[in-house]
Amino acid sequence: MSKLSRRSFGKLAAGTGASAVVGPMLVPFAIAQGAAKVVIVGGGAGGATVAHFVKTAAPNLDVTLIEANATYSSSFFSNLYLGGFRSLESLSHGYAGLRRLGIRVVHDYANAVDPKAKTVRTRGGRTYSYDRLVLSPGIDIKYDSIQGYSRDVARIMPHAYNTDAAQKRLLKQQLQSMRDGGTVAMVMPNNPFRCPPGPYERACMIAHYLKARKPKSKLVILDPKRSFSKQPVFTEAFDRHYKNIIELNLSTELDDFSVVSVNPKTKEIVTKAGKRVRADVANVIPQQRAGEIASKAGINDGDWCPVNAENFSSPKVPDIYVLGDAAIAAEMPKSAFSANSQAKVVAADIAAALAKKDKFEPRYRNTCWSLLAPDDNVKVGANYTPKGSKLDPSGSFVSQRGESADVRKQNYQESIAWYNSITDEMFAKTRPAAAGKKG
Ligand SMILES: Cc1cc2nc3c(=O)[nH]c(=O)nc-3n(C[C@H](O)[C@H](O)[C@H](O)COP(=O)(O)OP(=O)(O)OC[C@H]3O[C@@H](n4cnc5c(N)ncnc54)[C@H](O)[C@@H]3O)c2cc1C
Structure with a gap:
C-alpha cells in the first residue's frame, strides 16, 4: 500500500465518495508520544x-472517544x-476497529466540560483532560416543542429520529401490527432539523410497506413547512407510487399544519389549522437541538452551535x-x-495545529x-468552501422529475456503496478483499 502525503490527506478530507476510502496510510505528523491529548x-x-x-494522521496522539452506547445504530x-x-442489525456498528x-x-x-481546566467529566465519575476537545453529540429531541409529547409518550408515538435502536424497532412493530385500513400519521419538523429529506424518504x-402489506391504509403527513428538500421528485413519487396512500398536508398562508398537541391515549393529533387526525400509528418528529453537552460546554447559541467555517472550531470557546x-x-x-x-477537516486541523505544521485548505462536500421505491433513488448535493464566516456552495446538483429507471437504479447502487464506505471510515473496518483480488 502506498503512503499518502499530508497534502493527499487534505484532498481526502474533502469527503466520502461512493467508493470506499478506508484507513488512509499517512506520512504521520511528528508529535511526541503522549505529548498531546484529544x-x-x-x-x-x-x-x-x-x-x-486524527489517530491515523498522528499515531502518537493520545485519543479518547467518549460514546454513550456500545453499539451505534445509524x-x-x-x-x-x-x-x-x-x-x-445491518445498521448496527461496534467500536473494535x-x-x-x-x-x-x-x-x-x-455531562460536563470545564473549558478553563480543559477537562470533560462523565456520568461514570471519570475526568478526562484535553488539549483539543471535539464535540459531535448529534441532536437532542425537543420533547416540549409539542404539547402532550414527552420522552415517555415517545414510547407510544415514536419519533425514531435518533440513534436509539428501540425507537426504530417500535415504529416498525407498530406498522406491522396495525390493521389493514388503518391510518399512519407523520408529524414533520420545522427547519432546521437532522437530514432535510429524511422525513420524506x-x-x-x-x-411502500403499506402498499405491499396493508393496501387499504393511509399515510397522513402534517407539515409545518411550505416546501421541503427535493420536493419535486418526492411529490412525483407520491403520485406515481403511492397515489391513494399518501395525503400530504403542507402549510400555506391560510392553513398551518404545525402540530400543536398530541394525545397519547387517543392518538389524536391537532394542528394549528384545526385539522384533527386520529392515528393508529403516529410517528411524531419534533423540533431538535444540539446534544446537551454543547450547551454544557458553553459553545451553543440557542439551539445550535456556531462554528468557524475554515475548521469547525468554536468561536465561543478556545480549543473546542x-x-x-x-x-x-x-x-x-x-x-x-x-x-x-x-x-476530516477537523482531524487534519487538529493534527497540524498540535504538530505546529501548516494547515490544509478546507473543502467540504x-x-x-x-x-x-425499489431501485428508484434520488440525490441532492454540493461542495462547500469557506468564505468569511459562510460556507459557499458550488457545483450543486439535484435529481430531476422524469429521470430514467437506469439513472435511479444507479443512484441506489451509489447510495449502498456510500453507506458501506462511510461506516467503514467511521469504525475503521477492514472488509475482506474482493474474491480473486490479492494484495
Ligand atoms: C431517518 C433519517 C435518515 C437519514 N438519512 C441520511 C442519509 O441518507 N444520508 C446522510 O448523510 N444522513 C442521513 N441522516 C442524517 C444523519 O444520521 C446525521 O446527520 C448524522 O448521524 C450526524 O452525525 P453526528 O455525528 O452529528 O451525530 P450522530 O451520528 O447522531 O452521533 C452522535 C453520537 O453522540 C453520542 N452522544 C451524544 N451525546 C453524548 C454525550 N454527552 N456523551 C457521550 N456520547 C454522546 C450519541 O450516542 C451518538 O452515538 C438521516 C437521519 C435520519 C433521522
Whole structure:
C-alpha cells in the first residue's frame, strides 16, 4: 500500500465518495508520544470519523472517544429498515476497529466540560483532560416543542429520529401490527432539523410497506413547512407510487399544519389549522437541538452551535471543535455525509495545529440519497468552501422529475456503496478483499 502525503490527506478530507476510502496510510505528523491529548465526545458520523482520522494522521496522539452506547445504530438508512430493505442489525456498528488503532473508547455519557481546566467529566465519575476537545453529540429531541409529547409518550408515538435502536424497532412493530385500513400519521419538523429529506424518504418507505402489506391504509403527513428538500421528485413519487396512500398536508398562508398537541391515549393529533387526525400509528418528529453537552460546554447559541467555517472550531470557546448536526454550518445540511466531510477537516486541523505544521485548505462536500421505491433513488448535493464566516456552495446538483429507471437504479447502487464506505471510515473496518483480488 502506498503512503499518502499530508497534502493527499487534505484532498481526502474533502469527503466520502461512493467508493470506499478506508484507513488512509499517512506520512504521520511528528508529535511526541503522549505529548498531546484529544478527547472526542460522540462516536457517530462526525466523532467516530474524527477519532479514526486524527489517530491515523498522528499515531502518537493520545485519543479518547467518549460514546454513550456500545453499539451505534445509524439514523441514516433507518428508513430502509422501515420499508423492508434492510435489517436493524445491518445498521448496527461496534467500536473494535477504532480500539485496534489505539484509540481509547470509553462507553460513558459526558455531562460536563470545564473549558478553563480543559477537562470533560462523565456520568461514570471519570475526568478526562484535553488539549483539543471535539464535540459531535448529534441532536437532542425537543420533547416540549409539542404539547402532550414527552420522552415517555415517545414510547407510544415514536419519533425514531435518533440513534436509539428501540425507537426504530417500535415504529416498525407498530406498522406491522396495525390493521389493514388503518391510518399512519407523520408529524414533520420545522427547519432546521437532522437530514432535510429524511422525513420524506421515510414517508415513501412507510407507504411502500403499506402498499405491499396493508393496501387499504393511509399515510397522513402534517407539515409545518411550505416546501421541503427535493420536493419535486418526492411529490412525483407520491403520485406515481403511492397515489391513494399518501395525503400530504403542507402549510400555506391560510392553513398551518404545525402540530400543536398530541394525545397519547387517543392518538389524536391537532394542528394549528384545526385539522384533527386520529392515528393508529403516529410517528411524531419534533423540533431538535444540539446534544446537551454543547450547551454544557458553553459553545451553543440557542439551539445550535456556531462554528468557524475554515475548521469547525468554536468561536465561543478556545480549543473546542463542534461538528455534525450540532453545528450551524450555514447552508450545509445536517447529514452524515456532511459530518464525515467536516470530521476530516477537523482531524487534519487538529493534527497540524498540535504538530505546529501548516494547515490544509478546507473543502467540504455533501450528498444525500433518498429511496423512493425499489431501485428508484434520488440525490441532492454540493461542495462547500469557506468564505468569511459562510460556507459557499458550488457545483450543486439535484435529481430531476422524469429521470430514467437506469439513472435511479444507479443512484441506489451509489447510495449502498456510500453507506458501506462511510461506516467503514467511521469504525475503521477492514472488509475482506474482493474474491480473486490479492494484495
Ligand atoms: C431517518 C433519517 C435518515 C437519514 N438519512 C441520511 C442519509 O441518507 N444520508 C446522510 O448523510 N444522513 C442521513 N441522516 C442524517 C444523519 O444520521 C446525521 O446527520 C448524522 O448521524 C450526524 O452525525 P453526528 O455525528 O452529528 O451525530 P450522530 O451520528 O447522531 O452521533 C452522535 C453520537 O453522540 C453520542 N452522544 C451524544 N451525546 C453524548 C454525550 N454527552 N456523551 C457521550 N456520547 C454522546 C450519541 O450516542 C451518538 O452515538 C438521516 C437521519 C435520519 C433521522
